[in-house]
Amino acid sequence: MRIYFFGPPTERSDLKRTYDTLLSLFRRAGVELSYQTDHLEIGLPKELVDRVDARGGMLLDEMHALILEGSVPNQELGFFLAHALATKKPTLFLYAGVREQDTLLKYLGGERLPSSLVIKRYTKENLEDVTLAFLRSLGQKEIREVPRIKFTLRVTKTIEKYLWWKTHNTDKTKADFIREKLEEMIQAEKSEEWKRFFEKGEEES
Amino acid sequence: MAQKYERKTVGLLFAGGTALGPEPVRGSIVTSPKVVNQWLKKVREFRVLADVKPFFIYGGEAANITPEHWKAIAETIAEHADRFDGFVVTHGIDTIDTTAIALSFALQDLPCPVILTGSPVPDPGLRLQKVMSNLFTGYHGLGITANLINAVQVALSAKPGVAVMFGNQLIAGTQIIRSPAGVLQPFSSQSGSVLGKVDFGVRLEMKRSGESAKRLKPLAAFDTNITVFDYQPNVSLGPIEQAIAKRASGIFVRTHKTPYFPTELYDLMRRATDEEKIPVVIFSEGGETRSQEQRFTVIAGLSFSAAVIKFMWVLGQTKRKKDIRRLLAQNLVGEIQKPLRQEEVA
Numbered sequence: 205m206r207i208y209f210f211g212p213p214t215e216r217s218d219l220k221r222t223y224d225t226l227l228s229l230f231r232r233a234g235v236e237l238s239y240q241t242d243h244l245e246i247g248l249p250k251e252l253v254d255r256v257d258a259r260g261g262m263l264l265d266e267m268h269a270l271i272l273e274g275s276v277p278n279q280e281l282g283f284f285l286a287h288a289l290a291t292k293k294p295t296l297f298l299y300a301g302v303r304e305q306d307t308l309l310k311y312l313g314g315e316r317l318p319s320s321l322v323i324k325r326y327t328k329e330n331l332e333d334v335t336l337a338f339l340r341s342l343g344q345k346e347i348r349e350v351p352r353i354k355f356t357l358r359v360t361k362t363i364e365k366y367l368w369w370k371t372h373n374t375d376k377t378k379a380d381f382i383r384e385k386l387e388e389m390i391q392a393e394k395s396e397e398w399k400r401f402f403e404k405g406e407e408e409s
Numbered sequence: 410m411a412q413k414y415e416r417k418t419v420g421l422l423f424a425g426g427t428a429l430g431p432e433p434v435r436g437s438i439v440t441s442p443k444v445v446n447q448w449l450k451k452v453r454e455f456r457v458l459a460d461v462k463p464f465f466i467y468g469g470e471a472a473n474i475t476p477e478h479w480k481a482i483a484e485t486i487a488e489h490a491d492r493f494d495g496f497v498v499t500h501g502i503d504t505i506d507t508t509a510i511a512l513s514f515a516l517q518d519l520p521c522p523v524i525l526t527g528s529p530v531p532d533p534g535l536r537l538q539k540v541m542s543n544l545f546t547g548y549h550g551l552g553i554t555a556n557l558i559n560a561v562q563v564a565l566s567a568k569p570g571v572a573v574m575f576g577n578q579l580i581a582g583t584q585i586i587r588s589p590a591g592v593l594q595p596f597s598s599q600s601g602s603v604l605g606k607v608d609f610g611v612r613l614e615m616k617r618s619g620e621s622a623k624r625l626k627p628l629a630a631f632d633t634n635i636t637v638f639d640y641q642p643n644v645s646l647g648p649i650e651q652a653i654a655k656r657a658s659g660i661f662v663r664t665h666k667t668p669y670f671p672t673e674l675y676d677l678m679r680r681a682t683d684e685e686k687i688p689v690v691i692f693s694e695g696g697e698t699r700s701q702e703q704r705f706t707v708i709a710g711l712s713f714s715a716a717v718i719k720f721m722w723v724l725g726q727t728k729r730k731k732d733i734r735r736l737l738a739q740n741l742v743g744e745i746q747k748p749l750r751q752e753e754v755a
Binding site for chain 1: 417452453454455457458459554555558559561562565566575576577578593594606607608609610611
């Protein structure tokens with residue numbers, strides 16, 4: 205699933221933290237990400253970019269959804285919002301600390317907005333939940349479960365050495381490696397007992 | 410550092426090319442001033458970008474646009490230039506290139522951008538709708554709405570000047586040409602470079618800086634009483650003879666190779682300039698600017714359309730031979746990519 209995230213260039217440390225949190229979340233969720241904050245990361249295959257360019261199209265049209273950080277009104281933000289409204293592209297408009305009425309959306313004069321546009325006020329605490337809920341609402345199977353539960357694990361010196369040896373020349377962290385091994389074991393677990401236990405847990409949550 | 414956001418205003422001039430879709434639904438195409446508000450309600454996305462003030466100029470087919478429409482557009486923009494951050498002109502794409510060129514000459518020293526755009530979908534009910542629909546089948550996904558949003562965004566952020574926003578390209582008004590066969594996009598740039606591209610956002614080669622507001626005086630007179638003659642060996646010279654007989658304001662001779670002509674044509678052109686005082690311009694498509702002698706003005710380095718319109722514009726400004734030659738030789742609004750050498754101009 206292709207996601208485009210836009211956060212206007214900013215000097216505010218709280219917004220920069222928001223951008224970092226979101227970019228980390230998108231990567232963990234396994235989406236195909238293009239974004240612009242202080243610079244543009246196209247993040248798409250060159251063949252696709254060339255093909256779209258040759259026919260005079262916009263890369264924005266190739267995105268499945270847009271996520272916009274709109275706490276501070278910005279001309280480019282208005283541009284993306286206008287395209288999102290025109291194309292009814294699923295869009296999450298996030299804002300923090302300001303009332304919804306003070307955002308660019310007030311210029312639409314209270315008219316009914318399309319259901320494709322989701323406007324959410326966020327806090328530091330619920331930012332990931334709000335964003336993940338939007339990503340899941342898109343119904344795309346590519347969204348991975350995002351690891352969010354902190355788990356302290358004491359290991360032996362040998363295990364630590366082994367983890368370092370397996371990951372030191374890769375872009376994976378030791379935690380990534382352990383998570384992948386566990387995911388593989390879970391996928392391989394075909395017993396009915398596990399299936400019942402897992403489904404029971406899903407219902408209760 | 411993040412820019413401080415200020416609510417901006419755009420003047421939106423309607424000169425055709427407003428079809429929101431291929432079907433003639435009420436309010437989906439601006440054919441008269443009465444429909445403007447209804448049409449604007451269908452494209453409410455603008456209000457997120459900027460406050461928009463509409464002006465109705467023309468609502469018919471692009472093929473019927475004349476210099477009178479160019480004048481109306483130019484005068485409307487000049488009258489209101491100090492009130493808006495930029496202007497967007499909707500226009501049928503059939504002749505959007507010639508209007509862009511004309512406005513480039515008519516609106517020099519602009520204090521803000523003037524961006525032309527239009528629907529890739531031909532206006533419903535057009536005589537040639539079926540032909541045009543087939544031509545632009547590949548563009549239905551773009552729609553005028555996307556072009557308009559891009560044009561408004563450019564009008565608010567680009568440097569002053571006339572340009573065309575279509576598809577994902579922003580092309581200078583004097584550089585726009587029809588793309589060669591086999592190229593998917595309908596328009597290209599004569600110089601090969603564009604003023605901006607749209608990928609996710611709009612990327613401009615040069616953004617606006619804080620220009621001071623200037624009083625804009627439109628120079629929108631075009632003399633259309635010219636004869637355009639496409640020289641090919643052994644073709645009839647009747648058009649030149651007729652131009653002399655009916656006292657055309659000017660004769661424009663297009664040559665694809667070097668500007669050396671057979672004696673009969675040369676004699677006619679000499680009679681036009683020396684005896685009838687009709688200016689003769691030779692447009693050298695091959696770029697060669699040496700001439701048999703200096704009595705004819707030879708121009709090159711610009712597109713054919715830009716050359717013809719420039720000639721009409723120059724003749725609309727002056728009838729003095731010296732001024733005509735001077736203005737044709739000058740690179741007035743970026744229309745010449747390879748300016749004439751001084752010794753080539755008498």
